[in-house]
Amino acid sequence: MENREPEYVHGYDERESQRLQAQAGSVLDLLHADAAYPRGSRVLEVGCGTGAQTLTLARNNPAVRIVAFDGAASSLALARARVRAAGLGNVEFLHADLFALPFSEQSFDHVFVCFVLEHLIKPHEALVLLQRLLKPGGTITVFEGDHGSTYFHPHSDAACKAISCQVELQRRAGGNALIGRQLFPLLSGAGFADVRVSPQIVYVDASRPALVEGFTKKTFTAMIEGVRERAVAAGIIDAASFDAGIRALYRTAENDGVFCYTFFKGVGVRTASTAVR
Amino acid sequence: MENREPEYVHGYDERESQRLQAQAGSVLDLLHADAAYPRGSRVLEVGCGTGAQTLTLARNNPAVRIVAFDGAASSLALARARVRAAGLGNVEFLHADLFALPFSEQSFDHVFVCFVLEHLIKPHEALVLLQRLLKPGGTITVFEGDHGSTYFHPHSDAACKAISCQVELQRRAGGNALIGRQLFPLLSGAGFADVRVSPQIVYVDASRPALVEGFTKKTFTAMIEGVRERAVAAGIIDAASFDAGIRALYRTAENDGVFCYTFFKGVGVRTASTAVR
Numbered sequence: 001m002e003n004r005e006p007e008y009v010h011g012y013d014e015r016e017s018q019r020l021q022a023q024a025g026s027v028l029d030l031l032h033a034d035a036a037y038p039r040g041s042r043v044l045e046v047g048c049g050t051g052a053q054t055l056t057l058a059r060n061n062p063a064v065r066i067v068a069f070d071g072a073a074s075s076l077a078l079a080r081a082r083v084r085a086a087g088l089g090n091v092e093f094l095h096a097d098l099f100a101l102p103f104s105e106q107s108f109d110h111v112f113v114c115f116v117l118e119h120l121i122k123p124h125e126a127l128v129l130l131q132r133l134l135k136p137g138g139t140i141t142v143f144e145g146d147h148g149s150t151y152f153h154p155h156s157d158a159a160c161k162a163i164s165c166q167v168e169l170q171r172r173a174g175g176n177a178l179i180g181r182q183l184f185p186l187l188s189g190a191g192f193a194d195v196r197v198s199p200q201i202v203y204v205d206a207s208r209p210a211l212v213e214g215f216t217k218k219t220f221t222a223m224i225e226g227v228r229e230r231a232v233a234a235g236i237i238d239a240a241s242f243d244a245g246i247r248a249l250y251r252t253a254e255n256d257g258v259f260c261y262t263f264f265k266g267v268g269v270r271t272a273s274t275a276v277r
Numbered sequence: 278m279e280n281r282e283p284e285y286v287h288g289y290d291e292r293e294s295q296r297l298q299a300q301a302g303s304v305l306d307l308l309h310a311d312a313a314y315p316r317g318s319r320v321l322e323v324g325c326g327t328g329a330q331t332l333t334l335a336r337n338n339p340a341v342r343i344v345a346f347d348g349a350a351s352s353l354a355l356a357r358a359r360v361r362a363a364g365l366g367n368v369e370f371l372h373a374d375l376f377a378l379p380f381s382e383q384s385f386d387h388v389f390v391c392f393v394l395e396h397l398i399k400p401h402e403a404l405v406l407l408q409r410l411l412k413p414g415g416t417i418t419v420f421e422g423d424h425g426s427t428y429f430h431p432h433s434d435a436a437c438k439a440i441s442c443q444v445e446l447q448r449r450a451g452g453n454a455l456i457g458r459q460l461f462p463l464l465s466g467a468g469f470a471d472v473r474v475s476p477q478i479v480y481v482d483a484s485r486p487a488l489v490e491g492f493t494k495k496t497f498t499a500m501i502e503g504v505r506e507r508a509v510a511a512g513i514i515d516a517a518s519f520d521a522g523i524r525a526l527y528r529t530a531e532n533d534g535v536f537c538y539t540f541f542k543g544v545g546v547r548t549a550s551t552a553v554r
Contacts, residue, residue, distance in 0.1 A: 256462040
């Protein structure tokens with residue numbers, strides 16, 4: 001989407017796409033577990049990217065009409081191919097910018113937003129706009145991470161510094177890698193009612209080998225590793241310090257290590273009385 | 278217990294006792310929800326303090342014989358009075374040091390440890406010792422916090438500094454306020470089998486007013502406030518900076534604020550093959 005920074009902080013390459021898939025597989029079941037919409041609903045997926053969530057949404061909701069949009073044409077093409085390959089016919093894709101959507105007010109029953117607000121310069125304005133697209137009684141579901149929720153054993157200042165490179169790059173691009181904890185004030189502040197936020201902690205130790213591989217290594221540490229060149233080029237950190245931080249993150253994936261990260265899911269309702277602002 | 282630092286970091290006064298009760302009421306239901314032991318079991322509660330957990334344990338397990346010990350005679354007197362006032366007859370209290378308990382090997386079916394390891398200079402040795410007291414197949418249940426799991430909105434460096442005073446004082450006293458995340462390596466390293474750690478995140482926003490009062494203000498912030506004099510006297514922080522941090526913590530309890538903290542529960546089993554070391 002054009003309101004993401006010009007250079008999407010996570011990049012668009014194949015490795016990144018694989019990372020997002022691993023992430024989706026190991027963690028996002030939590031999100032989709034209760035994103036089952038009534039038959040005949042019209043659902044808007046905001047910033048669908050390469051379709052990682054679209055696929056699950058469409059599979060779990062065969063009798064629901066989904067409109068999925070993104071501002072990045074190349075991602076959208078991947079999403080479209082992926083959904084077609086799965087034989088799913090209930091998704092309409094749209095190449096569009098969030099702030100210039102071709103829908104009139106109250107066009108949707110539900111809105112689904114996953115890993116998008118963190119990249120927006122104006123998340124409040126985006127939520128106000130999305131609320132207008134909902135019918136009264138319609139719901140928004142938002143899922144975001146929070147890099148400030150990361151801690152691990154053994155603790156390592158070097159690892160914290162490497163993580164802070166990602167946070168800083170995202171901040172410079174106008175985004176917010178600490179947005180998960182803010183879902184309640186963001187949704188409430190945009191006028192949604194009955195806002196309910198639930199954290200989903202991903203706790204990883206050696207008794208959960210699939211998460212050690214799929215989350216600590218292939219999702220989180222791979223994501224941080226992915227900003228190495230940009231962080232060094234931007235003068236945020238030197239290469240040796242960054243690499244020490246990455247080694248310390250991989251260290252937490254050993255047999256006596258522990259890694260913790262928390263995602264936040266927020267749900268809000270558009271009330272009949274919500275005035276258009 | 279004598280293995281706590283000579284000056285127990287949380288203090289022993291009435292305010293502290295009330296804080297622990299508020300904490301027990303609002304959060305620890307999570308812990309006790311599955312601390313239901315089979316009829317006739319013999320359960321050891323380690324470091325029962327003023328009996329906050331003892332009361333719930335004894336109520337939830339009327340057909341279980343509980344032995345609760347602590348090294349602090351004054352706390353133990355409070356615990357005894359509290360359990361007697363509740364009309365519970367299934368608890369035997371003992372004034373004893375953890376490393377000089379008058380029990381032979383395999384004396385207990387279950388061991389229960391809540392907010393104790395964080396104060397021990399030698400948590401590994403304590404766990405090895407407790408394992409010996411268990412019968413083969415017996416379980417240990419450990420519940421600990423982790424101050425490094427704290428984050429909030431609005432973020433505040435001053436608040437982080439105030440929290441770090443508590444962490445540093447506890448560290449100087451030989452304890453570890455970041456021990457929650459270490460339960461898996463600690464229990465595994467002491468030889469317990471089938472170690473399973475589950476985090477319990479306490480997420481607080483304005484939609485949960487009981488937690489705003491009972492946790493953010495009266496449990497966590499009150500605990501940090503409680504180390505003000507010692508932190509200033511120890512030269513860790515100046516009074517004005519500390520007070521700014523406390524104000525920032527209270528700020529997170531306002532309508533648009535969010536506060537997060539995570540407790541960890543660890544369970545392990547003594548296997549028949551566990552050799553005494």
